[in-house]
Amino acid sequence: MATACASRLVGRDRELGRIKSIVDGSPASLLVLGDIGTGRSTLLELAAEHAAAGNRAVAALRGRPLEHDRPFTALHRLLRQLLSDARATGMKPPWAFEPTLDLPDDPALVRSAALSIVDAATSRSPLVVVIDDAHRLDQPSLDAIAFVQRHIGGRPLTVVLSAVGEATPPAVDATIPTMVLEPLPLDASARLLDSRPGAPTGLARRHILVRAQGNPLTLVELGALHAVGHDVYTSLPDRARLFLDEIGRLPEQTRALLTYAAAAHGRPRLAVIARAAGVKLRLADWAAAEQSGVVTIVAEHVVFTHPLARMAALHAATEEGMRRAHSDLADVTADDPGARAWHLAHAGADRAEAAAELEAAADLATGELLEATCAYVAAARRSDDPDERRRRYTKATTAAGRLGDPGWARELAAVLRATTDDRESLAVAACACARALSQLSHQHAAFAEVSPALAETPPRSLLMASLLAVAASIAFHSGDPAHRAAVSRLLHNVRTGPGHLSGDLVIYARAAIAPGRLPAESRRRIEYACRTSTSPTQLLALGTAAWHADESELAVELFQQGFANARTREQRGEFLDCFPAMISALIDTGRWREADAMIRYGQHVATVARADRLHVEVTALRALLTAYRGDGDAATALLDDVWHQVDLDDNRSVHALVLIAAGAAALTSGNPENAYLHLRALFDADGSPRHHFLSPRAIGQLAIAAWRSGRVDRAAPVLAAVRTCAGPRPTVRMTLLIHHAAALIDGDRTAEKHFRAALRLPVSQRWPLSRALAVMDMSEWLRKHHRPVEARPLLAEAVESFTRLEASALAFRARAHLRAAGVAGGPVATGDFSALTRQQQRVARLAADGLRNREIADRMHLSPRTVAQHLYATYAKLGITGRSGLRDVIPFDGAAGE
The missing domain is CATH 1.25.40 (Serine Threonine Protein Phosphatase 5, Tetratricopeptide repeat)
Known part of the structure; x- marks a missing residue:
């Protein structure tokens, strides 16, 4: 039963955790409030099961409408469940609760007897009392339960109650802590709806999500109607008939006003409803509807108490009455074109x-x-x-x-x-x-879909550029060389004007199928758009092009602007394909906390859109970041759920992300053999990359896994293939990765040359994790060759980088190597301040004076990014881990602040 309950409970992890903590921390109490269908009863069932699993006695009770006016009836039902435990202590139950006798008339006697029974029961084991629909219990029973709680004297008694609404009912003790069940967020609503048999898709799915307003029961019932073939636009769930009955008993004037309220958008104002209906505004006309629980009046607005109540009001109206309501509402909403058009259409x-x-x-x-x-x-x-x-x-x-x-x-x-x-x-x-x-x-099916349109669309058009962008995106995700070749052939025939959106889409398409250095003209166009554009389509397309060109920081700037504009306009479709690139760019540039936020949002969007590919991509990137932070087991657990969720052969980009994350997780867990196997699967038997962009960028991690697992010789063909793919002018990032890999794979004779070539790259700090890994591996190589003094500043830089990134396992390993290199207390300064450039010296002095990067940038007319690069280079040269070490190595200079 617990599994069944838990499967129905979607989006309530926080609330369930609080209830479990209350159950585990007796004596305590909690009142769970919420609308009908929000999951109150399921939460209480799970609370009872959790209590029973913890060897606690459980007494469960549900309020009954017919017992509301019968004193102590509910209490009698509750205490009968405790009699056997009370008798086991040797206590003789009070006469009032013998099965054949009636309840006494004296409330004090009943409360005293209840206290005696509960006291005896809790002397044997902790007791959890679960009361569902407490608002339906008779008042004397509720008073007696409150009396027992106040006088139980510290016994292990926990009481968890539930009631309808958002406020404590008058009959329930007002001092009990409350927890209100809010409507489910959209992603949780989507998960619940999609988990049901015969789950709807497309417009029907959107309609149900909007109409249910986050109410779990309404989601389930509308989904069930759809599953059996009913029209979810006109059908009424069975539970809504309770509201329909209530509406049927209302006065005619109130029913008419409810029709207008149901036909209106959102939470209409009372004045608007009255004006449309042609009546005076009188709160008395709404009193009966409020008393029946159909609506409530909040700040001069009409609010239906439940999505089913609104549906019932729509169902109760006659066809003619609904048309008249829409017609009248159209007349009074002339200042809202959207609402007026909608009402006219339905009128x-x-x-x-x-x-x-x-x-x-x-x-x-x-x-x-x-x-x-x-x-x-x-x-x-x-x-x-x-x-x-x-x-x-x-x-x-x-x-x-x-x-x-x-x-x-x-x-x-x-x-x-x-x-x-x-x-x-x-x-x-x-x-x-x-x-x-x-x-x-479904990448191959998608490419088959777009191919005929590509062949028939004029080459000089925005539509052709859009089709090419979609085809290039599909080719990237499929990883099929035939797809890339087909797009490449078409791109040769496309001509676009400079500055047009079609030209930007073509820049993206070229970068997606043939990543590498950006042509000078394309780079100028991207940088100009970064400064001037507000179009989400343009910014996100060019941001993805920059990412394909390994211009990671430029990509982040474009993505951040494009995502912000698209989210403001609700254009989530604009960035469904860009999420993995955005998150990857944030991880690569060391913005891990921003990546966390984007991962959470990506999971939300993937669930709402039911975008299977995005869900796996975002999960893989979450696992990758988890592994980098030092929890390989948690990363592996995340990946266990996604290996079979999409066809990985049809989605090589997704497969590559999963393999990269699995390799990182294995390395973090101290299993380089498994890491090598995962990362080697990114390449064919001859070493050719299985994915043209993502596979080569894992060459550094593959080299580390091969080096640690003794498989360097087997990795050599892969490195050769990656060098070929990178071409004669690889990007700076690929140059860093290839030199790092070559230092580990090509052998000791050239290792130092490759290490120094990697670290000498002027902008390698733009990829802080990749650089820090190369730095640490070089320091290990130096120590292996009995050069610990040279290794110390490198290890100090690695400690600082890993610590700043919050890569705890790597930081711990770097500190261990630093101690082994003879620095007992951690990093020490070994560098010469005079070795810094004049600009680095000035940046260092200002940082030592306490100025932040942006303040330094403003004073020196630099960008904050350039200041950060100078500081990272300074730390490495001076052998310190951060700003705190600057004062110890900077000589006094009275002109420092000039």
């Missing part, structure tokens, strides 16, 4: 007029993509003219893709295809469908 207005209003409202709703998509669909369905219907379905398909709902975009693409034979519209449908298939992890 049975002229189809052409309603469609035009809906399309115009959707065009204006730039920050409300969900509403815009729904409006485009509604407008298309009301369009009798084929061209207008095609245009509106095209807009709807594009909006669904930008919204980040691949299932819905795919559905709309199919509708669009069935609607028209227009070549441009069919290309839009192919683009949307291919992108959706890719996000759902």
Whole structure:
């Protein structure tokens, strides 16, 4: 039963943890509050099971409506469960609770008897009392339970209650701590809905998520209706009929006002409802609805108490009454084009007029993509003219893709295809469908979808650039050389104007299929866009291009701007494909806490969008970061859940991320053999990279695993293949990685040359983890060759870098090597301050005076990033671990601050 309960309890981990802590920390009490269907009963069931598993006695009770006016009935049912434990202590139960006798009339006698029984029961073992629907218990029983809690004298008694609503019911002791169950967040709602048999997809899924408003029971019931073939737009769940019955008993005027409230958007104002209905505003008209629990009045707004209550109000209205309500609401919402259009459409207005209003409202709703998509669909369905219907379905398909709902975009693409034979519209449908298939992890099917459109679309057009960008993204994720070759051939024929979005998409497509140094013109374009653009599409496309070119810091700047703009506009579809690149760039540049936040958001978006590929990618990157921080076992556990969630042969980029994370986890856990096997799987038998971008960038980790596991000879062909792939002018990052790998694989004769070449790179600090690993491996090599004095400043730099990154296991290892190199207390300063450049000296003096990087940058007219680079180079040269060591090595200079 515990497993069944836990499977129904989605998104309540924090609340369940609090209840368990209350159960484990008796004596204590807790009142769980929440609307119908929020999971109160399930939480109490799990609390009882947790108590029983901890060898605690459990007494469970549920309130019954018919017992509310029968004194002590609930208490009698509760205490009967404790009689056997009480008798086992030798206590003779009070006469009032013998099975054949009635309850006494004296409340004091009943409370005293209850205290005696509970006291006896808790003398044998801790007792947990679980009371569901406490608001339905009779008042004398609740008073007696509160009396027992106050007078039990420290016995191990815990009482967990639940009640409907957000405030403690008048009958319940107001001093009991409360926990309110809020509606589930959207990602938890999506997880719950998707876990049900016959889970909906596309528009039906979105509709249920919006209508349920985070209420678990409503999600389950609407999902069940869909699973058995009912129309979720018009069908009414069984539990909603309780509200329907309540509405049926309301006065006619109140029922009419409820129709207007249900037809309105969100939480309508009382004044708006009254004006639309043509009546005076009187709170008395709403009193009966409030008393029945259908609505509540909050700050002059009408709020339905439950999603099912609103659904019941819609169901209770006549067809004519609902049309009249929409028509009247359209008249009073003239200042809100979106709401007015929606009401006109549902009021049975002229189809052409309603469609035009809906399309115009959707065009204006730039920050409300969900509403815009729904409006485009509604407008298309009301369009009798084929061209207008095609245009509106095209807009709807594009909006669904930008919204980040691949299932819905795919559905709309199919509708669009069935609607028209227009070549441009069919290309839009192919683009949307291919992108959706890719996000759902079907790369070869996605490429087959987009290929015909690529062959038929004019090369000099924004649509062609968009198709190429989608095809390049698919080729990147599939890792199929044939896909990259096909895109490459098409790119030769594309001509775009400078500064156009189509040109930016082509820059992205070229970088995705052939990563490497950016051409000078492309780099200038990217840097200009970074300073001036506000378009999420442009910023994210160019950010991904920069990432493919190993311009990691530039990529982060573009991504941060693009993500911020896209999130503001609800354009999650713009960055579904960019999440892994963004997170990877943050990890590579040492911004691990920012990467944590992006991973959490990525998991949220993947769940809401039901984007299978993104879910595995984000989980793999989370595991990678966990491994870097020193918890290899936790990283391995994260990966255990994702190996089979997508077809890894169809998604080589995903497979590469999982293998890289698995290799890092094995290295952290002290298992270089397994690490080598995982990382070697990134390459074919002859050493060729299985993924053209991600595999070569794991060469440093592979070399470390091969070196530690004694497989250096087997790794040599891989290094040779990576050198070939990198070409004669590799990026700075690849140069660093190749020199580091060569130092470990090529042998002692050239090791020092390669180490020094790697560390001499002027901007290697941009990839702090990669540099720190090379630094530590060089220091180990120096110590192995009896040169500990030279190793000390390198180890000091490694300690500082790993500590700053919070890579605890690596920092611990570096400190151990530092002690072995003869520095008993940790890093020591061994460098010469005069060896620094004049600019480094000035930066160091200002930092020693307590100025922060941005303050130093402002004073010296530099960027904060350049200041950070100078400081990292200074620490390495001086053999110190951070700012705290600067004062000890900087000679006095009265002009330091000048």
